[in-house]
Ligand code: PRT
């Protein structure tokens with residue numbers, strides 16, 4: 502019997518981690534996780550887990566360092582890596598939205614014409630605004646985006662929203678949705694036949710778990 506393992510990159514710790522691990526456990530795959538462990542090989546399925554920062558996952562899958570990955574569609578599309586999207590996984594749902602100070606009067610997207618928008622997602626933001634015929638200036642910042650309007654860095658922001666609580670507590674209001682996201686399973690584009698057949702077994706199990714949830 503061959504001892505090929507398929508290698509999957511999952512987020513080590515964050516909003517994708519718990520549901521990713523839960524999904525593979527529900528697929529009947531046994532493996533150790535947690536603590537400082539960065540790699541884990543399953544005892545009953547030909548798969549090896551790598552636990553990484555989510556931002557590194559699309560690049561590792563494109564390069565073939567990992568064969569598969571679990572990543573938010575927002576991160577994947579922002580980074581424009583050349584990988585295959587195998588499946589939507591239905592968790593870590595959120596949206597990328599434009600928001601402005603609560604006391605501003607919003608009309609429509611032309612509000613943003615010529616304005617500065619702070620975001621960690623300049624590509625998705627610019628693609629959306631251009632498609633709507635709006636020319637704005639994106640200012641890329643890597644975190645705490647919601648603070649930008651109140652410190653005079655930008656007139657609006659484009660950031661991930663889930664419950665809306667963070668916008669509210671920073672005096673902002675959501676005015677337009679730019680992109681809908683959820684966790685997706687991605688794969689390297691040139692898997693060997695052997696790895697493709699392991700992936701088929703894995704997606705078969707994921708399908709069964711998902712059917713059970715509906
Ligand atoms: O450390 P590492 O780099 O691996 O993780 P990270 O900090 O970059 O990412 P993480 O764990 O925060 O998010 C991973 C993925 O989860 C994101 O790329 C999204 O696909 C998804 N996701 C789902 C979210 C949220 N919900 C979310 N609410 N990502 C971020 N947020 C943040 C958002 O940036 C904002 O600051 O939560 C705040 C808004 O939440 P609400 O509920 O107040 O609206």
Ligand code: ZN
Nearest residue numbers: 554555556557
């Ligand atoms: Zn990250």
